[in-house]
Amino acid sequence: MSYDSNFSVNSGLTSQEVAERRAAGQDNNTHLQSSRSYRQILSENLFTFVNGVFFLISLVMIRLGRISDGVLVVIVIFGGVLVNIYQEIWAKQKLDRIALLNRPTATVVRDGQEINIDPNLIVLDDILTVRAGDQIVVDGEIVGQGKIEVDESLLTGESDLIPKKAGDQIYSGTFCVSGLAHYQAQKVGIETVAYRLMASARTFRRVLTSLQKEINLLIRIFILLACFLWILVAISFLSLNLSLNDVVQKAAVVAGLVPAGLLLAITLSYGLGAVRMLGQDVLIQQANAVESLSDINILCLDKTGTLTANTIKLNSIYPLTISQEQLIGLLADYNASTKTPNKTSEAIQMAYPTSPRQLSQEIAFTSARKWSALSFADDSASYYLGAPEILGKSLNLEPKAINWINDSTQEGLRVLLMSRSNQTLLENSPQLPLDLEPLGLVCFSDQLRPQVKETLTGFTQAGIVIKVISGDNPTTVAAIAKQAGLGSDIQAISGPQLAELEDSQFDQAAQNYTIFGRITPEQKAKLVKSLRSNGNHVAMIGDGVNDIPSLKQADLAISMESGSKATRSVADIVLLKDSFGSLPHTFLEGQRIRNAILDVMKLFLVRIVCITLLIFATGLVTEGFPLQNKQSAVVTLIGIGFPTMLIPLWAKPGARSNRSLIPATLNFVLPSSITLTLVSLLVYLTFLVVAILDLPATASLANIDHSIPRSALVCILIVGELLLIPFLKPPTTAWVAGETLDGDWRYSIMSAVLLVIYFLGVSIGPFRHFFELSPLSPMSYLFIGLVGLEWALILRAIWRSRFFDKFLGVDLTTSSWH
Amino acid sequence: MNNSSTRYSVTIWETIGISLGALGLSLAAASHLAMKYLNNNLDPIRAETIARSLIDYKIPGGSKGIYGINIGGGQIAIVSSLNNLPNTDNPEVKIIISKIPPTQAENLNPNSFSDSQFQAISQKTLNYEFCGKPTDLLIEQGQQTLSDGVHKSQAAQYTLKTTVGSYQREVIINTLGQDSQQKAEFILKNLKCIVTEY
Numbered sequence A: 001m002s003y004d005s006n007f008s009v010n011s012g013l014t015s016q017e018v019a020e021r022r023a024a025g026q027d028n029n030t031h032l033q034s035s036r037s038y039r040q041i042l043s044e045n046l047f048t049f050v051n052g053v054f055f056l057i058s059l060v061m062i063r064l065g066r067i068s069d070g071v072l073v074v075i076v077i078f079g080g081v082l083v084n085i086y087q088e089i090w091a092k093q094k095l096d097r098i099a100l101l102n103r104p105t106a107t108v109v110r111d112g113q114e115i116n117i118d119p120n121l122i123v124l125d126d127i128l129t130v131r132a133g134d135q136i137v138v139d140g141e142i143v144g145q146g147k148i149e150v151d152e153s154l155l156t157g158e159s160d161l162i163p164k165k166a167g168d169q170i171y172s173g174t175f176c177v178s179g180l181a182h183y184q185a186q187k188v189g190i191e192t193v194a195y196r197l198m199a200s201a202r203t204f205r206r207v208l209t210s211l212q213k214e215i216n217l218l219i220r221i222f223i224l225l226a227c228f229l230w231i232l233v234a235i236s237f238l239s240l241n242l243s244l245n246d247v248v249q250k251a252a253v254v255a256g257l258v259p260a261g262l263l264l265a266i267t268l269s270y271g272l273g274a275v276r277m278l279g280q281d282v283l284i285q286q287a288n289a290v291e292s293l294s295d296i297n298i299l300c301l302d303k304t305g306t307l308t309a310n311t312i313k314l315n316s317i318y319p320l321t322i323s324q325e326q327l328i329g330l331l332a333d334y335n336a337s338t339k340t341p342n343k344t345s346e347a348i349q350m351a352y353p354t355s356p357r358q359l360s361q362e363i364a365f366t367s368a369r370k371w372s373a374l375s376f377a378d379d380s381a382s383y384y385l386g387a388p389e390i391l392g393k394s395l396n397l398e399p400k401a402i403n404w405i406n407d408s409t410q411e412g413l414r415v416l417l418m419s420r421s422n423q424t425l426l427e428n429s430p431q432l433p434l435d436l437e438p439l440g441l442v443c444f445s446d447q448l449r450p451q452v453k454e455t456l457t458g459f460t461q462a463g464i465v466i467k468v469i470s471g472d473n474p475t476t477v478a479a480i481a482k483q484a485g486l487g488s489d490i491q492a493i494s495g496p497q498l499a500e501l502e503d504s505q506f507d508q509a510a511q512n513y514t515i516f517g518r519i520t521p522e523q524k525a526k527l528v529k530s531l532r533s534n535g536n537h538v539a540m541i542g543d544g545v546n547d548i549p550s551l552k553q554a555d556l557a558i559s560m561e562s563g564s565k566a567t568r569s570v571a572d573i574v575l576l577k578d579s580f581g582s583l584p585h586t587f588l589e590g591q592r593i594r595n596a597i598l599d600v601m602k603l604f605l606v607r608i609v610c611i612t613l614l615i616f617a618t619g620l621v622t623e624g625f626p627l628q629n630k631q632s633a634v635v636t637l638i639g640i641g642f643p644t645m646l647i648p649l650w651a652k653p654g655a656r657s658n659r660s661l662i663p664a665t666l667n668f669v670l671p672s673s674i675t676l677t678l679v680s681l682l683v684y685l686t687f688l689v690v691a692i693l694d695l696p697a698t699a700s701l702a703n704i705d706h707s708i709p710r711s712a713l714v715c716i717l718i719v720g721e722l723l724l725i726p727f728l729k730p731p732t733t734a735w736v737a738g739e740t741l742d743g744d745w746r747y748s749i750m751s752a753v754l755l756v757i758y759f760l761g762v763s764i765g766p767f768r769h770f771f772e773l774s775p776l777s778p779m780s781y782l783f784i785g786l787v788g789l790e791w792a793l794i795l796r797a798i799w800r801s802r803f804f805d806k807f808l809g810v811d812l813t814t815s816s817w818h
Numbered sequence B: 001m002n003n004s005s006t007r008y009s010v011t012i013w014e015t016i017g018i019s020l021g022a023l024g025l026s027l028a029a030a031s032h033l034a035m036k037y038l039n040n041n042l043d044p045i046r047a048e049t050i051a052r053s054l055i056d057y058k059i060p061g062g063s064k065g066i067y068g069i070n071i072g073g074g075q076i077a078i079v080s081s082l083n084n085l086p087n088t089d090n091p092e093v094k095i096i097i098s099k100i101p102p103t104q105a106e107n108l109n110p111n112s113f114s115d116s117q118f119q120a121i122s123q124k125t126l127n128y129e130f131c132g133k134p135t136d137l138l139i140e141q142g143q144q145t146l147s148d149g150v151h152k153s154q155a156a157q158y159t160l161k162t163t164v165g166s167y168q169r170e171v172i173i174n175t176l177g178q179d180s181q182q183k184a185e186f187i188l189k190n191l192k193c194i195v196t197e198y
Helices: A015-023 A038-046 A049-063 A067-101 A193-201 A210-239 A244-255 A260-278 A289-295 A303-307 A324-337 A343-351 A388-394 A399-410 A452-461 A474-483 A495-499 A503-512 A521-533 A545-553 A565-570 A580-621 A629-650 A661-693 A707-728 A746-763 A765-770 A778-801 A803-808 B012-041 B044-054 B180-189
Strands: A106-110 A113-117 A127-131 A139-151 A161-164 A175-187 A282-284 A298-301 A308-319 A359-363 A371-376 A382-386 A414-421 A437-448 A465-469 A492-494 A515-517 A538-542 A556-560 A573-575 B063-071 B074-081 B093-100 B118-130 B133-145 B152-164 B167-176
Touching (some): A049 A067, A161 A175, A210 A244, A210 A289, A260 A282, A260 A289, A260 A629, A289 A556, A289 A580, A324 A371, A343 A437, A388 A414, A437 A474, A452 A465, A492 A495, A503 A521, A515 A521, A521 A538, A538 A545, A545 A565, A556 A565, A580 A661, A746 A765, A778 B012, B093 B180, B152 B180, B167 B180
Parallel strands (some): A298 A538
Antiparallel strands (some): A106 A113, A106 A127, A127 A175, A282 A573, B063 B074, B152 B167
């Protein structure tokens, strides 16, 4: 579609024409969400396999009249889901507010007047005015005499400015950097490039971290185990003539083997991380994002908006034929007086501020020409500022100056040459004169984002490989990467070179090179995919729409707040205020979350293994089930539930083991669960024998009162689990056996407080009755306490002597399943 | 995770301490159970309750429980007369009553509770009905060395054994004195089997 000459640039559409187009639906009124929808958040959190299984269990319990058991399951599971939903909705609302604040306005010409309107009110054929700094809000064609330079980096990834004149197409989502022009709206609403890109960006994306995958696997294994036991329970219903209540009880205890509370603990850890990160200007959109960051080993950056703040600063000057003071004065005047400021002139003005002088002529800078010129009203000479390789054609530079230029370029710096001519400047005929006299050189550097250097150094030290993938020239990107401290031996490759490689060579290149320049959005995504397929955990930081395909391929997508709306909407993490320096904090928070989850996982595994073994063991030596459902619940609540709520609060960051979850927990879980099972079984059997001996003279074994043995079992399990906490987080060297010294007393104090709470609870009738517990005699409590202490000493000796390592013939502290 | 074993080894004293602790706790638990077991078994009321749950009996002059055991589904009770043989510690009548599941027959043998000092001189077997089932009644007559280990008394021992349901029922009546046979006959006639299961 070409410019409709029926409309004048100066008059634009009439009100009636606007109304007609709006009535015909040719307006820009489209609603596209700037974040995930409420429906999406709810469905992603609610409708999961694990939630479904637990919901079914709770329904069965409620149906069988065990309402409190059913409600307990619902609370544990859906409490976690609610926390997740709340956190994600909160993040969504925050993003929506950001989108609202960043919403651009548009200047249209209507009835011969310029008016500012909401972009939604633009109609087809509207004439819009665009100035430096304006966002282009609909697709269209430049009309009239105006010329502008457009930053299309958010669409293409290339930071080079694109000159646009009459007849050139401009696209929504880009920015006018310099100049002034009018354009006619040719595509509005859902037809615009920005809308199409954002709509395609909204594909569902949820990537689980390796920890989540392993935990999901574990949960599924335990669900399988539970299914197996449920089948046995069902058979026992027929073979042992059990009552329906007994069967439900057993089924419920078996259901308790599935670590529902673990999901809640993970959710709490993630939620806590999200809250902590907000103080660091990091907005978490996906609950697992913070933990995911601690999991990555490759961090991909987009140069334009990530490493650099998209502004440049004056680095140094090099006077040639005039003094330094004269050069500074001239640069200051030049840039204070120009009518077409750009980033370079702003950088000079920032360094050398002064008042503007009156101009007689000016030729604006364009990317194609690579120079600008002006002449002052009170000065007969003309001054030229531009690329040395262009201006240098018209003059001779001394070798020293050429070396200075080469050295600066090698360092990734941008050099401009200031020169003078005595010929009159002709605005309509931008030609370089032949009598140019070099005055001095000015060197600029891309302004790195605050703390970029420190952040990248931190990541490198943490063993994370940095890769810069950009639409810019590889040499420029490499220079900026060097500026950012990525080292001098980094290797660069360009998109066209990559395009010629076969898949295996591509994978190799993705692995070996650090700098990737002139990369298309598709190549960017392919690079990320290739890195992931080679077993890497990849995080991608981007800001532009061109980054979206690669962000969607990454394990973790990070976007800048200043990036496009579409990019923010697909990101797992949004760096508010473009706070790149917050990433190390996020990384540490991720480590903290991972460590907390690992600790929680160990406690859960001990409990699950212990209860499972007890079910089988008591099945072998007695006819009864070791615990009732509520008794199992109280063991979980006090021994695991409360600790797992507090552990994430106190967890510390620290280097994570490269091993997967189970091998990493084996050294702690194996000895403790086996020994605790044995000791608990002995205590249970001791009290069971007492119960048998206490049977009335004529009563049969079927009349055994199991409440006391079960209460004793609950007691020893709780004592054991609480004694494990100081071993998990040793406050002193006396507790160091399976884990390293932590020195934090809070865990041990919590453990002691929980023990007191348990004993207080048991002494309170309603608590005791709810959990179907019986009070034991003081001597029984003393006996169980002593058994617990003895077990702790045995366990410590087992860990310290590495009994299990020697017995199994493997080093449990370092073994891997791979 | 550190290699804790290199920094924190287990000393021999720690091993001894832990072992002694474990031994102490095991002994404490075992002795508590043993004491409870023995106290239960030697509780006269409990013993007589077990006996009367198996057999209804009458002993001239009254009865008292001596020993009762209810374990593994099997029950054995020993009751005796209140009266002792004059000038001795030996009760005139002692009845051993048992109800043993076949699986426990080897572990719980009521004959091991019968008086080993009894020496049969003559014995005969009669047909009898016990617990509603025809069975053999073993009648033995002879002498029994008294508890002082020196004197002897005339004694009679009647043994009844049958299987009711899945349990083996046995009654051993042991009587002392000149009228030991009459006492045994009296008790035998007044025995009433209590069957609660088949």
